[in-house]
Amino acid sequence: MSTLRILVPVKRVIDYAVKPRVNKAQTAVETAGVKHSMNPFDELSVEESVRLREKHTAKTVEDILALSIGPPKAADTLRTAMAMGCDRSIHIEMAEKDEMLEPLQVAKILKEVVEKENRNLVILGKQSIDDDASQTGQMLAGLLGWGQAYGASEVTLEGDQLKVRREVDGGTEVVKGKLPMVVTTDLRLNEPRYASLPNIMKAKKKKLEKKKLEDFQFRAENRLKTLKVTEPPPRQGGGKVENVDGLISKLKELGAL
């Protein structure tokens, strides 16, 4: 068995149940006073890392390092990750007003962390539900020259190999790669646990290292300029019909049948 040193990057995003509103200036989505939580796909990454340790001996998973890049409140997200079972975390703090980093920049920072912290497995969410880019994990794998498994629904450690079932169009496929590797999680991978109160208390004692963007080599410079952000064109509900016959005739009238 290989010894795993896992990195789990997590992102603080607007809660998935909140309907985001575009700000008046049409420059971004309103975030002030809006409920935030851990990106749902990242909860799956944390859970999977903890399960890998539970499935194997404690020795197999040497440690699980959580990392977040974001405003001061991203520290809460890291506490949640540690309450779920991560051992320690790094918070790369940004100012509240700073523009969100793009996936390529995040991938470059993660590469530095991977090298400095001697990681051999990175588990990320397959997308963040704010930017919906679905890029960071694959970019990181490309920069590191590691194997990647995008959209994992099942992860099995076999010696120094990782076998991953991936969600693809039309079904699933299975790929196998030697560590080190980058895995991104699909929704079907697991059911994340709730952090229990004792674990939340314990997480407060775990190490949370603060860093700044300046501590890294990369140059913070967004390649994409956001020209504007608008509301999607609204859709008008067309009203209701009384019965199945009404439904059929309305659909015929609309030319849909």
Next chain:
Amino acid sequence: MNASVLLRRTTLRAARPVPVSRTIVGSQFSRLASTLALFEQRDGKLQSSAQNVVTAAKQLGNPVIGFVAGKSAKEVAEQAAKIEGVDKVVYVANEAYEKGMPESYAPLVVENTDDVTHIVSMHSAFGKNVMPRLAALLDTQQISDIISVESPDTFVRPIYAGNAIATVQSTDAKKVITIRGTAFSNAPSGSGAAEVIEGKDSKHAGNVEWVGEDLTLSDRPDLDTASKVVSGGRGLKDKENFEKIMMPLADAMGAAIGASRAAVDSGFADNSLQVGQTGKVVAPELYLSVGISGAIQHLAGMKDSKVIAAINKDPDAPIFQVADVGLVADLFKAVPELTEKLKK
């Protein structure tokens, strides 16, 4: 790949103005510049998504070069050459790229991007897997899931599950783009006669091995491209009902079957049928939702459908706010009745 060559070329390009008009194809400025359109193939068959990719690629203003790799890539390239608007198709016939493994496929594409200003593919399982890796190798920030091309460097894409629409301008010399297929029409196929040429191949090896696959085969139309979709949700209660009620309805309508996340998570339907932010995005002529409340994550995957119809017993379900026609009824009665009446 020689990194210094790439760097030099990138720097040169950055200093050169990017052509902004769509009408200057063939002019001196874009004589060499071109758009590489990545086409997907399966078992030697070109996937129909290539036609959407060509439509998007053409809007970028430069000649469109199709790219395919795999065991029977030459045959696939010949199929692709028939698509209208494709100027050239480059193929790499090598079984090593058959499964589109990103570790080998991404560097292969990079090797074939001389004078390419844009690289475009579908925002599909393949595109999501390969393109960001490719973008990282080219040190460019990818633009994902675009729904329109404003100019060769400005694109529109949905964010926050389609609750906001962002217009972004790329400052990168090479632009790596994935497109939302449903936002770009099918370029007609048949009359095109593009040149088919063999691409470069330094025989890139991957460090991940393809082991096997488990695909759901069905006679019904493909969810991504179907003109009609019937979609079932939690209201169907179990897998047996889902099959008993949705399948005959789909067959009576000639529709593809979709499902909400709740239905997929509860095991009523296969994962690959999920419609929504984290599943498939569809935009058929008719989307009929059955027993689906209409959470924002689901709406993200279907609200661009031409006509939306909904059957739900809860009159306050959010789905009715977007449905063109809604029926408040018990689906266990209404759907079989609808199926019977449609058969006539």
